[in-house]
Amino acid sequence: MRLKEIKLAGFKSFVDPTHIPIPGQIVGVVGPNGCGKSNVIDAVRWVLGESSARHLRGETMQDVIFNGAGERKPGNRASVELMFDNSLSKVSGEWASYAEISIKRVLEREGASEYYINGIHVRRRDVADLFLGTGVGARAYGIIEQGMISQIIEAKPEELRVFLEEAAGVSKYRERRRETELRIGDTRDNLQRVTDIREELEKQLEHLQAQAEVAAKYKELQEALNNAHQLLWLVRKSEAVAQRARLNRELERATVEVDAELARLREAERRGEELRVSFYAASDRVSAAQGEFFQAGSEVARLEQQLQFMRASRARVESQLAQARTDLEQCTAQQVQSRASREDWRSKLDEATTQLEALMARVAAESERLPQAESAFQDAQEAARELRDELARIDQQAHVQEARREHAQKLLQQLEVRAARLEQERAALVLPDDDALAGLRAELQTYEAERRDLRERLERNDAELPRLEQHAREAQQSAEATASRITALDARRSALEALQARLARGEHMKSWLERHALEGHKRLWQGMRIEQGWEDALEAVLEERLNAVAVERLEAGQSWWHESPPAKFAIYSAENGSSLADAQPWQGLHPLVAFVTCLDGSVATVLGEWLQGVYVADSAAAALELRHHAPPGHTLVTREGHVFTRHSVSFHAPDSELHGVLSRQREIDQIGEQIAAEAVVLGDRRRGAEEREEALAQLRNRIASLRFEIDSTQERTHALELEILRVSEQADRSTQRGAQIATELGEIATQIEQESEQNAIALAGLERLREERHDLDARLREADDGFRRCEQALAEQRRALQTVEREAQAASFSQRTCVQRIEDLDAALQVLDEQHGRLSKSEQELEVDLSRFDETSLAAELQTALAVRAEREDALAKVRDDQQGLESELRTAEQQRLESEQRVDPLRNRIGELRLKEQEARLTEEQFERQLAEAGADEDALRNQLERGVRSSHLNTEIARLGEEIAALGAVNLAALEELNVARERKVYLDAQSADLEQALETLETAIRRIDRETRELLGKTFEEVNRHFGEMFPSLFGGGTARLALTGEEILDAGIQVIAQPPGKRNSSIHLLSGGEKALTALSLIFSMFQLNPAPFCLLDEVDAPLDDSNTIRFCNLLKKMAAETQFMFISHNKLTMEIAEQLVGVTMQELGVSRVVAVDIDEALKLTEKQAA
Template sequence: MSGFKSFVDPTTIRVNGKLVGVVGPNGCGKSNIIDAVRWVLGESRASELRGESMHDVIFNGTTQRKPAGRASVELIFDNTDGRIAGQWGQYGELAVKRVLTREGGSTYFINNVAVRRRDIQDIFLGTGLGPRAYAIIGQGMIARIIEARPEELRTFLEEAAGVSKYRERRRETENRLFDTRENLNRVSDILHELDQSLEKLKVQADLAERYHQLKETQERQQKLLWFLQKKNALKEQSELAFEIGKEQTVLEMLSADMFKHEAELEKLRQIHDFANESVHKAQGDLYQTNSEIGSLEAQIRYVIESRKRLQAQIVSYTEQKDQWTKQISSFVDEANEGKDNLVELSQQKEIAHELFLQQQEEMPGLENELDILREQAQEMHDHIVQIRQQIAVASTNHKNLSTNLFDCQSRREKLLSQKEQIDVPDMEELAFLKQEKAEAEQQLEELRFTEESQRDLVPEFEESCIEIEKRLKECNAACIQEEARLLALKQIQEKTQGTGKAQGWLEKHGLSDFHPLWQDIQIETGWETALESVLMERIFARGLSSLDWTESFLKDKPPVKTCFFASDSENRMRKEEASQPYESFSSRIQYQNDRIRPVLENWLYGVYAIDSMNEALSRRKTLPDGACFILPDGHIIDRYSVRFFAAESESEGVFSRQQEITRLEESHQKHKLEQSRLIEEFRGAESRLKELNSKIQHIHSETNVQVQRLHDLQMKILKLEELNRRFKDQSEQIDTALAELDEFRQEKELELAGEEKRLEELDMTLGEWQQKEADFLETVAGKEDELKVLREKVHQAERSAQQAEYDERALVKRLDELARQIETAEKQVQMVSGSLNQGQLELQDLDDKVAQENLQVLLDRRMTQEEALAQSRQHLDDLAGQLRTLMERRLQTERSLQPQRDKIVAVQLKEQAARINVEQFDQKLLEAGADIVALNNMLPDNARVSTFQTEIGRLNAEIDGLGPVNLGAAIELNEASNRKKYLEEQFQDLTDAIATLEDAIRRIDRETRSLLKNTFDEVNQSLNELFPVLFGGGHAQLSMTGEEILDAGIQIMAQPPGKKNATIHLLSGGEKALTAIALVFSLFKLNPAPFCLLDEVDAPLDDANTERFSNMVTKMSSQTQFLYISHNRIAMEMAEELVGVTMQEQGVSRIVTVDINDAANFSDEVLRA
C-alpha cells in the first residue's frame, strides 16, 4: 500500500501463515487494511470504504505532511495450485493492483498489465470475493447480515452457489436479446418503408419512361427549329450584304465632295493668314506709337508732381529751422545756471570729506582691539564645539552600537526561527519516487513497444478486409446477375408451358397437370436444338394411359398442334436399326421414366446423330429409305434433301434453357454459399480490425496516462531535489550568518563600553569651558558697543560726503549733456538750411515744354496708323466671311457622312447578328449531334418558326406537367428490390437469433435454479452442523419466502439452547452475531474462499463464545487463509502471526510484524539461558 488512507508511506504486509491477526489501538488504521483489499478488488461505492467520495481513500495530509497525489494498493496471490481459471491461470503468481490519482484516473493492473475493473471482478466471480463478497466481513457487516432483508440474504447464497457468473451471462444474453429485437424492429420498419418506396418507384419509373419519350420528341422538334432558323439567318445575311455594298457607294461619293471642299478651304485659309499678318503688323505699329505717347505723358505728370512736392518740402524745412533755433537758445540759458551751482557744490563736498577722514582715523585701533578679543572668544567657542562634536560622535556611536547589538540579537533570533521553519525534505519519499519513476519508464517503454507492434498489424488487417470486401462485391455482382438471368429464363420457361391457346383447352379436359414430354428426358449437352428440331411439337406431348381418350377430342379439337402418346407402350427395338453402322440419335437421350423410352425410340427411328455437315453430305447416299442425319444445330439431311433449322417462337430452345437454368441454379447456390462465407469472413476481419484499433487506442490512452504519470513523477522528484538543495543551502547560510553575528556582537559590546567611558570624560570638560566662554563674552560685548557708536558716526559723515560728490557729478553730467544738445541743434539747423537751398534749386530746374511738343507729334502719327489698321481689318473680315461660307458647305457635307456611316454600321450589325445566329444555330446543331441532311429532308417546304415554337412549347408544357421526374427510378427500383431481398434474409436471421437467445436464457434459468436449490440444501445442512458447535446446542435453518427460488428471499430461523424457535431479529446481540457467523461459515464450508478477512467480528462475543469462535476459525484455516482484526486476547492467541499497526506519527500508520512461533522459540531460549 502507498498513499492509501493513513498508509501514506509504501507499506508491505506479508501474510505467510494461515491465521494472521492484526492488532493495535483504536484509530491506528487497522480497518484500512480491509478497506484496501475491498478497494483493489473493484469496490466502487465510497460508503463501503467509509468515505463520502472515492478520493477519500487518498492520504489527505496531516499537520506535518502534505496530502498525497495518488493511492496505490497491490495484492499478490500464490497460484501454484492453479485455482484461478481463465487466461490468468497459467501464472504461478498473480498481482492485482489499483492506482487512483486526484485527477480522477483509476487504473487496474494484473501482473503489471493494464486491465478493466470487470476483468478483475471476473477472476473472483463465484469465490465469495465478488461485489457481494461474504469472505470480506468488515465492521458492521455482521449487523448488516442480521438486519438484511430476505432478498439481500439471497445474494450471499447466490455468491456461495457461484451463480454470479450465470447472472452475468444471463444479463449479457438479455442485452443481446434486447439489441436483436431492436434490430428486428428496425429491419421490419425498413421493410415496411421499402415496400412503400417500391410502389412509388414503380410509378416514378413509368413517369420517367414517358419523360424520355416526350424529351426525345422535343429534342427532334428543337433541332428542326434550329435548322429552320439557320436557313432564315443565312437568307437574311445575304440580303444585308447587298445593302451594305449599295450604301458604301453613296458614302464614297460624299467623301469625294468632302475632299473638294477641303482643298478650296485650304487655299482660302492661306490668303486669310496673309491678311491676318498685315493686320497684326499695323496693330504692332499702333501699339508702339501708343507706348511712346504713354511714356511722354508719364514724364509730364512726373514734372508736375515733383514741382508740388518740392514746394511742400521748402515750407517744411523753413518751419524746422525756426524750431531748432529756439531750442539752442533754451539750452544756453540752462548751461549758464548750472555752472554757478557747480561751484557751491564743490565747497560742500570738501567740508564733508574732511569730517569723514577725521572720524575714520579713530576706528582701526578700536577694531583691532575688538578683533583680538573676538579671536580669543572664537577659539574658546571652537574648542567647546569640538568637545560637543566629540560628545555627539560618541553619543551617535553609542546609539549605533546599541542599535547594532539589538539588530544583531533580532537577526539572530530570526535566523534561528528560519532554521526551525525550513521544510525538511522527505528523502524516503524521494527514493520511492525515483524507484517508481524507473518502473514507470520501463512500463512506458513496454507500452510503446506494444503499441508499435500492434500498429504494424493494422495494414495487414486492413488489406485483408479490403481483399475480402472486394471478393464479396464480386460475389454479390455474380449473384445478382445470376438471379436476373434465372428469373428471365424461368419466366420464359413458365410462359412456354403455361400460356397460349392450348392451356385453356388442356385445363378444360383435365390435362393441365400432365407433364410435357421434355420434363422427363435429358439430352447430352449440345444436342438440345437437334432434339427440338426432330420432335417439333411432340416435345410438348403428354402421356395418356390410353389413346382411346383422344376420340373424345374430335368433338372439341385443340386450338393448336397438340400431341399425345400412350404411356403404356412396350419397349421394342427394331432390328434393322441395330444393324446400321450409324449412331442412333436416341442413344444420346436419358430417361427419367422408362415408360416413355419406346415412344421416343419409335419417333426417332431412322434418325442418326452426326457431328458435321460435310460428313453428313458425303454419307447421305448410304442412308436407308426414310432415315436421316441430325446435326447438333438441328439441321436434318436425308438422301434427297437438307432442311435447315431455325427457331420460330419462344417455345424453341426449351431444353437448352432448362439446362442453363439448372447450371445457373447450381452456380447461384455456390455463389450464395460463398457469399455467406465471405460475409462471415468479412465480419470477422472487420471485428478483428475494430478490436485491434480499439486495443491500439486503449494502449495509446494508457501510454498517454503513463507519460503524464512519468511527467508528474519527474516534477515531484525535481521538486524534492530542489527542496533538498535549498534546505542544505539555507542551513549552511544560516549557520554562517549566526557565527558572523556572534563575532560581530562581541566586538560591538567592547566598543560600547569604551564609548560610555569617553562620554563621561567629555561631559566634565564641556562644563569647564562653557563657564570660561561666558565670562569672556561679557568683555567682548562692551568693546562691540563702543565700536558700534563710532561706526555710526563714520557712516553718517561718509553719507554726507557721498551725497555732495553725487550732486556734483550729476550737475557736471547735465552740463555735458546740454553742450551736446546745443551742438546737435546747431547741426540740424545747418542740415535744414542745406536741404532748403537744394529744394529751391530743383524747383527751378523742372520744365515740360519739350515733352509737350513731342507728344503732339506722336498723336498725329497714331491717327494715321489707326486708319490703316481699320482698312486691313475690313479686308480680313471679308476673307473670314468667305472662309465661313466654305466651312459651312464642308460641314454640311461632313454631317451627311456620319449618318451614312451610321446607316452602314447599322446594316453591318444586322449582317453580323445574322452571321452570329447562323454560327449559334450551327453550334447548337453540332452539339446536339444533328444530321443536317436528314433535317433538310424532314423540314416541310412551308415550315414556319412559330409553328415549331408552338409545338416545342406544347411539349415543354407537357414535360412540365409531369412534375418532378426521378430519372434514376429504374436503377433505384432494381437496387431497392435487391435490398428488400437482402433485408428479408436478415429478418429471418434475426428471428432465428431471437429464438436461440430465448432458449439460452431458459437454459441458464434451469441451471441457475438447480444450482441454487442444491446450494440452499447444502448450506442449510452446514448451518445445522455449525450452529450447535457455536452455541453448544440448539438448532437453526434457512427458509424461503416464496415458491420460485430465483426470486424468493431467505430467512434465518434460529433456536439457541433452551429457547423457542424464532427469527434472528428476536435474539440478543451476541446470539445474533453468532448466528450470522454460523451462516457465513456455512457458506464458506460449501464454497471455501481462497482467503477471508474479518474485522472485529468477535467484538460482541464473551470469552466462552470467543473461544468457540476461535476453535472454528482454526479448524477452517486448513482450507482458507484468515486475516482478522481483533482486540480480544483469546482471538490473538490463535494467530500464527501478528501484524501490529501503530500510529506514532499522528495520522500515519505503520506496520510491525511478529511471528508467534519465532517469538515463542526466542522466549524459550531466553528462559533456558
C-alpha cells in the first residue's frame, strides 16, 4: 500500500486547498524555517487519529484549524485526506477489495470531528484498526517527528516496548486485549450490579412474600366471604323461590276454591230465580183454580168463593211480603257488612298511602342528601389531592432552590479562581514595540510590488489552464465512454457466448456424450445462420435436432444403440451432399431453407434433408387456406413457429432450452462487428486525448515555473509578514488582552455579586418553602381526616337510602293489596245493590196487591162462596201445596246463596294476602338474583357447595367470622401477589443474566489467556529478530561497534526494553553518555531494524538527520535508498546531502504571511530539462 497524495484544507497554515502528490518512493519536503513543513507531518499524524493537542504542537484540538493571517479571516473547518494505492490488496478486511483507499478527517470549529474511509463515515477506531500491526499510526514508529529520535533513545523501557509491539504486529492483539479487558471490566461491573440487584431483589422477595401471604390470605378470606355472601344470597333466593312456589300453589288452591264457591253461588242464584219463577207460576195456577172454583158455583157461591179467594190471596201476599221483607233485611245486613269492610280497607288504604307518601318523601330526602354527601366526599378528596399536589410542587421548588444554591456556590468558587488567574495574566503582559513594526512594514512594501507583477503573469496562465483542462477532460471522458461501450458490448458478448457454450456442452447429456466420445463435437446450430424473424419457425421445425452433433459416419457409433441417451438427441453425418439452393418455391411460397445460410457443407446436407418440403407462410390464415392443396409430406410454418400440415396444426411455444439459440448467435456476430467499429473510434479519441494532455502539461510547467519564481520572491515577504504579524499580534494581543482582562474582571465582580445574591435568595426560598411544607403537612392531615369522615358519611347515607327504599317497596305492595281488596268489595256491593233493588220492588208490588183486598164488602157474600169453595177445595189445596213446596225450596236456595257469599269473602281475603306474600317473595328472589348476577356467581357451582340443611343463619355466622378475620389482617397490599410474580420473573431473568455474564466472563478470560499466549510467542520471536537486525544495522551505520536489546524483566508481556549500544572504540556504561549524533544513529538503527522485520507502508521523517555529520548522513542516505525498495519514505530536511537522494522535492513556502503553499519538483524531470538546456 503506497501513499499517493496528501490533501489539506484549512489545516494550520495550509488555509487553501493543497494537494501534495507523492509519486516516488523517496520524497523530500524542503523549505525555510517556519514555513509549515512540519505541519505536513502533523497533518498525517492527525488524520491517522491523533487526539492529543500537545503531540500536534497545540494547546487545544481547535488549534489545528487556520487561525487567520493578515487579511484572511480565521477558518471554521480543517480537513486532511490521505490517498493510498491498494492495487496489490495489502489492506485486509472489508477495504481489501478497493484499489484506492481514501482516509479523511474533518474538524469543525464547534468541535465536531469526523472520519471517513472512501467517503464512508467511520469511527476513529476504524481508522486505527486499518493500520494495526503495520507500523503506521498516530504514535507508531512509521512517523518520526522532530525531537522524537532523542525521545526514542532516552525513552523508558516500557515506552520502547510499544515500538517492539508495533513491529511484531501485536498492536492489534494489544487492542483486542485492551477491548477484552474493558469488556471484562464492564462484564464484572454488570455482574456486580446484577448481583447487587439480585441481593436487593431477594430482600424484596422476602418482604413481598410476607405481603403476598397476607394478600393471599386476604384474597382467600375475601373469596370465602364473597362465596359465603353468594351462598347466603343463593339460599335466600332458593328460600324465596320455594316460598313463592308454595304461595303460588296455595294461591292456585285458593283461587280454585273461590272459583268453585262462586260457581256454587251463581248456581244458587240461578236456582233461586228459577224457583221464584216457578213459585210465581204456581201462584198463578192457584188463582186460576180459585177462579174456576168461583165460576162453577152460583152467584152466592161465587161471592163466597171470591171472599175465600180474597182471604187466601191476602194470606199468600202477606206471606210473600214477609218473606220479601226478611230477604231485604238480610241483603241490607250484607250491604252494611260489605260497606263496613270496604271502609275498613279504605282506611287501610289511606294508612298505606300515607305511609308510602311518607316513605317516598324520606326516599326523596335521603336521595337529596346523597348528592350532598357525594359532593362533600368529592370536595374532600379534591382538597386532599390539591394539597398533595401543592406539597409536591413545594418539594420540587425546594429541589430547584437547592440546586440553584449549589450552582451559585460552585460558580462563586469558579469565578474567584478565574479572577485570580486573570490578575496573574494581566501582570505578565508585554508592551508592544511600534518602531520595529514600522520598519518591517516599509520593507514589506518593496517586496509586494515585485510579487504583484509575477502574480499577473501567473493569473494569465491560470486563466488558460481551465480551458485546456476542460478540453483534455472532455477528450478523456469521450475515450472512456467509448471504452465503456466496448466493455459493455464485450461483457454482453461474453455472457451470450457463455450461454451458447453451456448449451453446446449439454450438462444433462454430458456423461452420455463423454462415454461415447461425443463431448466437444460441433452442434448443428453452430454451423448455420438464419434471417432475422424466422428463428422461431426453424426452432419449431427442427426442435431437438437443432442441437444435433456432427460425426464422421453414423456407422461408427455401434455403442449408441445399446445405451440410449437420457433425453431426446440427434446425430447427423458430416457428409457433403445437395446444397440448400436446390429447393424450389411452391404455390408462391419460399422454402424455409431459403432463409438459412450454412457455414459448411455437412450442415447444408442435413438441413436439406430435414427441411425438405417445409415452406413458410406469411400468416396463419394463409397457411390454413393453402394446407388443403399441399401434397403429402409438405409442411407450412409461420414466423411464430406454428406448423400446419394437411390435417393438423401444431402451435409453437418457447418451452425448450434451445429457444433463442439462433437469435443469440446472430446477436453475438452483430456485437463483434460493433466492437470492431468502436475500437477504431477509441483509437482516434485516445490519440486526441494524448495531444491535449501534452498541451496541458506544457501549460502546467509554465505555471509551475512562474509559481516557483513567485515563491522565491515571496519567501522574504512571508518572513516579513510573519514577523509583522507576530509583532502586531503580540501588540494587539497585549492591548486587547489587557482590556479583555479588565472587562472580564468587572464581569466577574458583577457575577460574584449576582451569584451571592442568588445564593441568599435561594437560602431564603428554601426556608420559606420548609415553613410552607410544614403548614401543608398539617393541612393535609386535616384534609385526610375530613376525607375519611366524608367517606364514612357517604357510606351511611347510601345504607339509609337503601333501607328507606326497601320500606317504600313494602308500603307500595300494601297499597296495591288494599286497592285490590276495595275493588273486590265494590264488585260485591254492586251485586248486593242490584239484589236489594229487586227485593224492594217485589215488596212494593206485594204491598200494592195486599191493599186491593177489601174483606168487609165481601163478608156478606162469603156464605155464598162457601159452597163453591167446597167443591174446588181439594184442587185448590193441591195447588197450594205445590206453591208451598216451591216456596220452601226458594227459601232453601236463598239460604244456600247467602252461605256461599259468606264463604267467598274469607277466600278472597286469603287470595289477597297470598298475592302480597308471593310478590314479596318474587322481589326478594329478584334482589338476590341481581346480587348474584352483579357478583358474576356460578349458581350451579354454588349449589354443589351447599349442604343439605344449610340455613341462612349459619351462613350469617360464617360471614361475620370471615369479616372479623379480614379485619384482623389489617392493611393489605393487594398488589403484592402480582409484584411478587413480577419480582420472581425478574429474579429468574437476573439469574439467567448472571449465568450468562459469568459464562461471558469465563469466555473473555479464556480469550485474554489465548491472546497473551499468542502475543508472548510473537513478541519473543520479534524480539530475537529485531535484536539480530539491530546488532547488524548498528555496525553498518557506525562503521563498527556493538549494540543489542535487553529485557528488563522475565515476562516479555510486561517487561520493558533497554538499548545497550557501544560505538567503535567506546566502552560507555549507559546510552545517555552518547553524543547527540550517536544517539540519533542508534535510534535510527533501532527504527530501521524494526522496519526490516515489519516494513511499514510508508515512513515520515522530520529532520532526523539534523544532528548527523556528513559521513553519517551519507550512511543514513544509503540506508534510506536501500530500504526504499519496500518502504515509501517522506522526509523533511535542511541537509543538501539528504535532499540529493529524493526522487521528488516538495517545496513549502510562505509568500503570504501565515499561509503555506506547496511547490513540487520532480528531480529526474528537472535533470532532464537541465541536460536539454545545456545541450
